[in-house]
Amino acid sequence: MTAGERTVRVVVVWPDPGGDGAVGLQDRSGGLAEGRRGPDGSLWYEADVRVRPGRGGALDFTGPHVHGPAGERFLYLSFRRADGSGWARRSKIMLPESAPGEGTTLRVTVVDASGSRARLDAAGWTVE
DSSP states (O other): OOTTOEEEEEEEEESSOOSSSOEEEEOTTSOEEEOEEOTTSOEEEEEEEEEEEOGGGOEEEESTTOBSSTTSOEEEEEEEOTTSSSEEEEEEEEOOSSOSSOOSEEEEEEEEOSSSBOEEOTTOSEEO
16 A cells, blocks of 8 residues: 555445346456345445545545546446346446545445436535
């Protein structure tokens, strides 16, 4: 690890999952980290990522589940076809450029994953 780098857990909550086929956080090798079902029917996806100071005070993320260039890092919520024949689609969950405090967990709720970029709830990323 570099100076100022630390590991945090990212938690993505999807309250209204739907559709057929496997859905999960895609890693760079194409594997999926499947979610666990919450008592309310939501799906929770979790992954450990490394975060370090970036340019201009922004955060920079890295790790197997982090995609995109510096300054535009994101997670993929990826959907495989029900018949197993490949990807149906992917929705980007943009990672925050800054965080409201120091914590060990960053959490976000996805309210719509139907487009190429997931829409997050009004609270955005929170720190726990």
